[in-house]
Amino acid sequence: MVMIPQEEWKSLLDKxxxxxxxxxxRNASDRDAEWLESEAARKQLGVxxxxxxxYRDQRVIPFSQIGRKIYVNRADLNAFLRSHRIGEVK
Structure with missing residues (x-):
């Protein structure tokens, strides 16, 4: 059995x-850095x-294109969703 003074224990718990x-x-920022393929992004939006x-033609959501493949950054998709959020009625 090891005894630790209470103040040190509290300090350890805070850390x-x-x-x-x-x-x-960090995990949240890693998710935002993720790139989604076009189909996955479209399905997430439900459009x-x-x-x-x-949306792509009008550059509503930023995207990258490599050859025929289109990729959307999850952070851009989340920003789009936040900017189109409708608040509650009070």
Whole structure:
């Protein structure tokens, strides 16, 4: 059995809480850095292929194209969704 003074124990718990928060924040930023293929992005938005094509034609959501493959950054997709969020009625 090991005994640790209460203040040191609290300090250790605080450090563990900060570490857990840093890991959560890092995981969230990693998800935002992920690139989705066009079809996955379209399905996440729940729009038809024609609407998705219109979004790309009008540059509504930034995307990258390599050859015939289209990729969308998850952070851009999330920003688009946030900008089109409709708040609650009060």
């Amino acid at each position: 563990l809480d900060r570490l857990a928060e840093m890991i959560e924040n 038809s292929p024609k609407t998705w094509q219109n």
